[in-house]
Amino acid sequence: MNTIDATSSGRQPGLVFSPGPPGAWDEARVSGPRVLREPNGRWRMWYYGRDRAFAPDIPLPSGRIGLAESDDGVHWTRVPGPMTGGAVLDPHPDPGRFDSAHVGVSDMHREAGGRLRMWYFGGDHEQVRLGRFEVRGMKLRPGCATSEDGLHWRRIEGPFRGAMLDFGPPGTFDMAGCGFPQVVTGPDGVQRMYYHSLDPSRMVFVAGVAESTDGLQWQRRGEVLGPGEPGAFDVLGVGTRHVMRHPFDGRERWLMFYEGVNEVDHSIGLAVSDDGLAWTRVPGAEPDGSVLAHAPAGSGRWDARAVGMPWVIRLPHGGLYLYYVGCNETPGGITDELGMTQQIGLAVSDGDPTRWERFLPEER
Numbered sequence: 001m002n003t004i005d006a007t008s009s010g011r012q013p014g015l016v017f018s019p020g021p022p023g024a025w026d027e028a029r030v031s032g033p034r035v036l037r038e039p040n041g042r043w044r045m046w047y048y049g050r051d052r053a054f055a056p057d058i059p060l061p062s063g064r065i066g067l068a069e070s071d072d073g074v075h076w077t078r079v080p081g082p083m084t085g086g087a088v089l090d091p092h093p094d095p096g097r098f099d100s101a102h103v104g105v106s107d108m109h110r111e112a113g114g115r116l117r118m119w120y121f122g123g124d125h126e127q128v129r130l131g132r133f134e135v136r137g138m139k140l141r142p143g144c145a146t147s148e149d150g151l152h153w154r155r156i157e158g159p160f161r162g163a164m165l166d167f168g169p170p171g172t173f174d175m176a177g178c179g180f181p182q183v184v185t186g187p188d189g190v191q192r193m194y195y196h197s198l199d200p201s202r203m204v205f206v207a208g209v210a211e212s213t214d215g216l217q218w219q220r221r222g223e224v225l226g227p228g229e230p231g232a233f234d235v236l237g238v239g240t241r242h243v244m245r246h247p248f249d250g251r252e253r254w255l256m257f258y259e260g261v262n263e264v265d266h267s268i269g270l271a272v273s274d275d276g277l278a279w280t281r282v283p284g285a286e287p288d289g290s291v292l293a294h295a296p297a298g299s300g301r302w303d304a305r306a307v308g309m310p311w312v313i314r315l316p317h318g319g320l321y322l323y324y325v326g327c328n329e330t331p332g333g334i335t336d337e338l339g340m341t342q343q344i345g346l347a348v349s350d351g352d353p354t355r356w357e358r359f360l361p362e363e364r
Helices: none
Strands: 015-017 029-037 043-050 064-070 076-079 102-110 116-123 127-130 133-136 141-147 154-156 179-185 191-199 204-212 219-225 237-248 251-261 266-273 280-282 306-314 320-327 342-349
Touching: 029 102, 029 306, 029 320, 043 102, 043 342, 064 102, 116 179, 141 179, 179 237, 191 237, 204 251, 237 266, 251 306, 266 320
Parallel strands: 029 342, 102 179, 204 237, 237 306, 266 306
Antiparallel strands: 015 342, 029 043, 043 064, 064 076, 102 116, 116 141, 127 133, 141 154, 179 191, 191 204, 204 219, 237 251, 251 266, 266 280, 306 320, 320 342
């Protein structure tokens, strides 16, 4: 296999994957790690990113989707795909589709027959006003694609310009879009799609859920987790998340690791549920109440501005790996996502989902 070395440079706590070399499709930023540990022991990570020339009027870090592989889940090597610059999925060439401007992976499964299923989000070319700027791609919808090898993907056509779910009706929390889908199957066989949106009436981020019996037709169940208490790390709501089954308080429960948003930064929080619909926040070990906070402000570390995009892997010995995205602080306090460098990190736990330590890669 022709591969490109892409392990992060230096030994910064947590940092395991950095933007690609000049000219690569992901030379500007990498984000959204979705990791599978394959039956043969190989680790594979699908992620999204963009090059420096990619659509600066789309103010999100998404663009294209790519693949990296690892022997240990720590040291990663890019695997060139068939799309632009080595990506594995590009925006769709049809300008009328929901994912014609940019795409980003948000969920990955290997199904019983061995086929891979990717859930992703996309945005189109419609312009909207964001403050003083006209921007594109902000109205997100969820899509689905399948693959036999993880490199070549076939989109499944949904009923909403290719998407599997459309915006909510006027007055609902998701009337502005539904992005970053993740799909889990409950004990009753019903599939649940978790996603989030910016509620324009409250100006907070809210997680919602839709249900399906066939993975094609989806019915909304509504909001499941909204903003936290005043002064909390998630006072402005819940963004990207990873929902999974894991032991908690002596029994198997649903856990949601989520990106909490406030006026200044982002941290990763935890909520638990018995049925996947009614959620209770669980205090973490960090000073702000999260389970993983950004590195200290002013430290100069790669993740001193914000952490988010959680994805958790259960290890055979009972421990946990938490892959996440970190953002650096910027000169002058620039707060837009394209002004920061996004990279991928790893934190580890002995099995307690409320306590994490950043992994420190060894020199290689």
